[in-house]
Amino acid sequence: MSTPLPEILDSTLQNIPNLTFTVQDRHRLRIELHRDRLPALLELLKGRAGYLHLSAISCVDWPDTDEFELVYHLWSYEVKTLISAHIHIPKNPGRYISVYDIYTPAAFFERDIHEMFGVYFEGALDMEPFILTEWYGPPPMLKSFSSVDYVKETFKWQEYSPDWLKDIEEKGGQVVE
Amino acid sequence: MKSEICRTPDKEERSLLRQVLDKIANHCRARSLFILHYCTGCGAIELPPVITSRFDSERLGIQPMVTPRQADILLITGYLSIKTLKRVILTYEQMAAPKYVIGMGSCTINGGMYWQSYATIKRLLEYIPVDMYMAGCMPRPEAMQQGFLQLMDNIDNGNANCWKDYYYNYDEYLGHQQALFGPDWHTPTDVIAEARHYQLFGEKTIGDHTALLAKFASKYVTKTIPNHIVGVN
Ligand code: SF4
Numbered sequence: 298m299s300t301p302l303p304e305i306l307d308s309t310l311q312n313i314p315n316l317t318f319t320v321q322d323r324h325r326l327r328i329e330l331h332r333d334r335l336p337a338l339l340e341l342l343k344g345r346a347g348y349l350h351l352s353a354i355s356c357v358d359w360p361d362t363d364e365f366e367l368v369y370h371l372w373s374y375e376v377k378t379l380i381s382a383h384i385h386i387p388k389n390p391g392r393y394i395s396v397y398d399i400y401t402p403a404a405f406f407e408r409d410i411h412e413m414f415g416v417y418f419e420g421a422l423d424m425e426p427f428i429l430t431e432w433y434g435p436p437p438m439l440k441s442f443s444s445v446d447y448v449k450e451t452f453k454w455q456e457y458s459p460d461w462l463k464d465i466e467e468k469g470g471q472v473v474e
Numbered sequence: 475m476k477s478e479i480c481r482t483p484d485k486e487e488r489s490l491l492r493q494v495l496d497k498i499a500n501h502c503r504a505r506s507l508f509i510l511h512y513c514t515g516c517g518a519i520e521l522p523p524v525i526t527s528r529f530d531s532e533r534l535g536i537q538p539m540v541t542p543r544q545a546d547i548l549l550i551t552g553y554l555s556i557k558t559l560k561r562v563i564l565t566y567e568q569m570a571a572p573k574y575v576i577g578m579g580s581c582t583i584n585g586g587m588y589w590q591s592y593a594t595i596k597r598l599l600e601y602i603p604v605d606m607y608m609a610g611c612m613p614r615p616e617a618m619q620q621g622f623l624q625l626m627d628n629i630d631n632g633n634a635n636c637w638k639d640y641y642y643n644y645d646e647y648l649g650h651q652q653a654l655f656g657p658d659w660h661t662p663t664d665v666i667a668e669a670r671h672y673q674l675f676g677e678k679t680i681g682d683h684t685a686l687l688a689k690f691a692s693k694y695v696t697k698t699i700p701n702h703i704v705g706v707n
Contacts (some may be wrong), residue, residue: 429593431556431655437592444592448585450654452596466630470620 302326303376311347313338324378332367332384332393339369339382339399347375354406360440363388365416369396386416395421406470413438440471475642478640494631496632501548503572505535507622510569512547515552517579517612524615527595536622542568546600547625552612553581553594559601565652566602573637574605574625579612586611589627600650641665641674645681653684658690663689 302310302320306403316338317329333443348371357366362385369382375408394441395418396403404422411417411424415436418424426432435442465471505679511521519657523576524539525531539545542565553628566575577598580586585596605628608621630636644665652659669675 428557430559432593433656434592442592445590447592448590448596452585453600454589454595468620 303378304401305346306378312341316330326378326380328380328382330382330384332386334446335369335382335384336394336399339371339396342371343399345374346373346444348380350374351400351402351406353380354403355408356410356416356438358388358414358438358440359385365414367393367410367416387462390417392413392417392419397422412436423451438472476688489677500632501630505587505624507536507547507574507626507629508540508545509536509547509550510542510565511551512558512565513551514554514558515550515579515581515612517581518551519614520615520618521549521551524618529615529619531619531622534622534626536626542566543570546573548573548575550575550577550598553586554577554598555593556595557593563602564661566661567661567665568602570638572629573627575602575636576606576608576621577604578618578621580609581611583607583609591636591677595654598688601654603647603648604673605634606638626636632642634669638672639667642670642676642681643678644669645678645683646697649681649688649700652686657686659689661686670674693704 310318313330313334314332316328318326318328320326324355328338334381339351340454349422350372351369351474352372353370355368355370357368358460359366364387365387367386369384371380371382372378373380391414393416395407399406399420405427406419408423408425408427410420412429412432413436424428427436434447437444480486481695509525511518523529525536531537536547542548546569548562548569550562550567566573575598577583581588581594582598582604583590585594589596595601606621606625608617613621625634648659648665666675666687669679680693690698
């Protein structure tokens with residue numbers, strides 16, 4: 298907290314109302330803001346403060362509040378700080394706007410989040426399946442999806458046959474625990 | 475005149491001759507094996523020492539090969555995601571018979587430590603016939619070497635015939651594949667025609683699942699081998 302913000306950042310952040318930020322350390326800054334203001338923040342950070350690199354967008358599923366938390370990670374090569382901008386969006390309908398027009402790498406992250414959490418990004422480049430092209434179930438990263446139950450229903454367990462162990466022991470081998 | 479000189483051997487005799495030839499072929503085959511290594515799993519890391527100077531499997535007559543058409547063994551070195559399984563099946567079907575599959579590591583037996591994952595398959599033998607498992611997570615190079623020797627033995631004795639099972643029971647294998655990939659799944663290889671070609675067409679080669687093949691197949695993808703070549707009417 299004691300570390301002062303770089304001047305350029307300070308003046309930039311003052312343009313966005315109702316924004317809280319925490320300086321976590323010399324290279325990390327956490328910002329929380331309302332979802333409607335995120336595009337404006339990104340525009341300013343990119344255009345005025347030199348945060349050219351959107352390194353990731355991550356998503357958290359909060360089952361208690363029925364919300365998704367989206368975190369936009371931005372890196373500046375000049376100031377050498379990472380900003381994580383946190384917003385919350387309601388799970389229903391689970392839609393948000395794409396920031397592809399501001400940061401092109403967002404295309405991949407948004408497509409990925411759409412596939413894993415089911416969040417739809419309006420104006421995104423592509424919302425087609427990305428990695429899970431052979432997947433027909435619900436978005437698997439949702440807390441409500443139980444991977445174990447899915448596996449139990451879909452696949453059969455195969456016991457290790459003790460016969461092969463006998464075979465191996467006959468030949469002088471063994472299983473080492 | 476000619477037909478008198480070239481006597482047609484009777485059926486029994488011919489099969490005896492064939493058996494001898496098979497024995498010789500198997501014996502030779504077991505000593506010259508090419509592995510196509512499908513290294514998506516972590517166990518693949520044990521393969522380099524096996525095939526290079528340290529354990530040197532080449533002295534047993536086993537070498538790595540880079541294309542499916544020129545390989546005898548398909549070595550699956552660990553977990554397979556549903557997506558990679560698709561590629562494995564395509565690869566397997568392109569290999570020329572006789573072909574052998576080795577499932578390496580517990581991941582190919584029942585999912586191993588990825589049992590709880592929605593993205594990986596659990597039992598490789600449901601989708602393609604497996605000749606041999608190398609148990610362990612991961613099996614050490616010695617175990618792999620031992621496995622290779624055992625497989626060579628099996629081939630030499632004519633006991634490594636799992637590839638035939640793919641033809642005999644194609645419907646069942648295809649059913650398991652369809653359960654994961656959807657009913658419209660099909661490969662460019664016409665397995666049924668191949669089964670006829672190898673004379674391995676059995677009762678269970680076709681069934682409910684293969685019926686779906688015909689339903690969804692594009693005429694560009696599965697071009698059946700003409701009947702006069704396959705030898706059926
Ligand atoms: S069996 Fe073990 S070493 Fe092999 S792929 Fe699975 S987790 Fe990795």
